[in-house]
Amino acid sequence: MNYNFSNEIKEEASKKINKEFDNKPTPAFIGASWVALIAGMLAFCTGLSNAAMMLNEKGYYLTILLFGLFSAVSVQKNVRDKLEGIEVTDMYYGISWFATLASISLLVVGLWNADLELSEKGFYGMSFLLSLFAAIAVQKNTRDKKFIESTEEE
Numbered sequence: 001m002n003y004n005f006s007n008e009i010k011e012e013a014s015k016k017i018n019k020e021f022d023n024k025p026t027p028a029f030i031g032a033s034w035v036a037l038i039a040g041m042l043a044f045c046t047g048l049s050n051a052a053m054m055l056n057e058k059g060y061y062l063t064i065l066l067f068g069l070f071s072a073v074s075v076q077k078n079v080r081d082k083l084e085g086i087e088v089t090d091m092y093y094g095i096s097w098f099a100t101l102a103s104i105s106l107l108v109v110g111l112w113n114a115d116l117e118l119s120e121k122g123f124y125g126m127s128f129l130l131s132l133f134a135a136i137a138v139q140k141n142t143r144d145k146k147f148i149e150s151t152e153e154e
Contacts, residue, residue: 033137040131068103
């Protein structure tokens with residue numbers, strides 16, 4: 001009996017979400033999101049490869065980039081899951097936000113204390129933020145497209 005009740009709630013939530021998410025992302029927006037993600041990551045990594053830093057410093061910044069990308073996608077997934085009525089634990093939701101803010105904070109602290117020109121610090125900061133934003137947009141587009149396609153099949 002609980003199973004049927006649960007399915008009815010999910011169907012009602014799905015109908016409500018279908019009305020809210022009935023616009024598939026355009027190919028132009030999907031492409032722009034991927035270009036921004038690749039450009040941000042390539043710029044950041046190219047800057048690191050050309051920087052006059054020790055290898056451990058380069059590793060620090062690369063790890064922060066990867067950590068930030070993963071955590072930003074995780075936050076977007078959690079927000080979307082909650083919106084779609086998929087259960088998300090408060091602990092994982094909080095950890096995702098904490099990790100995203102921690103990655104940004106670690107980058108700021110690292111750049112603040114780095115022996116770099118101000119323009120280089122700005123370059124790393126902007127390419128990092130571009131990458132985070134683009135990763136969120138790519139994840140959102142992928143999720144929207146998959147959701148719309150699955151509802152069209154039903």
